[in-house]
Amino acid sequence: MGAAIEFRNVCFAIASGRLLLRDISLSLEEGTTTAILGRSGSGKSTLLRTVNRLIEPTSGEVRVRGTRANATDVIELRRGIGYVIQETGLFPHFTVERNVGLVLEAMGRPRAEREQRSRELLAMVGLDPYEFARRYSHQLSGGQRQRVGLARALAAEPGILLMDEPFGALDPLTRAEMQDMLRDLLARLRKTVLLVTHDLDEALYLGDRIVLLSEGAIVADMPPAEFLRSRQPEVENYVRAFHRGERSAAQEREA
């Protein structure tokens, strides 16, 4: 199976000369979910944004389905890639239905098709179209907004989905529901997903593979089960930072 996304020696430097991405090489297989873990400022979002060319690498290249991303028309490229971000991504002046159908609208598809497709998609992400199609973003809860954001990203049937901390702003219970929904959906739709998160649990639950970034460089790249067992210091550190409450409560019980 071919690579859906391939990073070849990607570097990205900001004007001051500081490197945000250091020689990243990574190949994502079609239909898999790769979770990019790392602390804030480690370059996770920057890496994700080179795929749909919101950022152009300073050197190296990004290939999407075998073609160099910067050799593809940027509008076409982006329409073929779903994009979901945390919280604020919905257009506040559009109804839910229009938000979901916006990519199709931009592509000039007829209204009837857009409406039908957005209703299908709303149902797919677990929102009743009759109840939600005409609402606005401010009339939705955080979880509902993320569902709409996901439906919008799927509208043009992209093969690739970029998700930048999609559930970062949600409470743990809603987040768990969203993760279940996404997992079911991905099992059915077989998208290539690049998921940026700082939540280890989310990476373990959704990822087929976990890539750990630190200061712009890949420090670990392994399947979830291996990640938990790894003796590599950076990985151990990251794993140890989670479930601390659990451990301290367990120690108290033993004492």
Place this chain on the structure above:
Amino acid sequence: MSAFLGQYGGEIAELTVEHLWLTAAAMLFATLIAVPVGIWLTRSPRWARPVIGIANILETIPSLAMFGFLLPLPWLGERAARIAIVALTAYALLPILRNTFAGIRGIDPAIVEVARALGLTGTQRLFKVELPLAASFILAGLRTATVTCVGIATIAAAVGAGGLGELIFRGVASVDNRLVLAGAVPAALLALAADGLLGLAERWFKVPAQ
């Protein structure tokens, strides 16, 4: 009072219409200039300071002096109404320009980025996302400009452009306060009406926060 209205009513109505026309024409031109320039400045922000600076300077020229400067110019100077419209347009530029620029720049960057990431073209982004989200802001600028210009338009009578200022100047010259009021009261009412109507439009386009 009724005798006064009987004598001047027709003239007041006529001058009000004239006043309205001068202001409306100036607002139209100012919008046609300032909104596109404001949009361009959001694309080339390094020009924002100098361009808004020029609009700022225009705004500080005393209105009587502005009418005076324009008087000797060819073509413009031939008709008083042309002078008035050009001067009023110049005064209206700043608030519209500033609000167009600030309104678009003030949109949540995440929203604009999502519009790019979804594959909207530059034009689609402008018309489907940026302008609708900045509309109430731009209208607020238009509203400030209109209210200012309804006031300044009274001075246009000094160069013979007509409008309600004519009654005011005549009243001042003949020390007749009734004539001054006959010009000033409708002008004030016009300003209030413009303020109210554009305020409604502004609220209509207001986008609720998330």
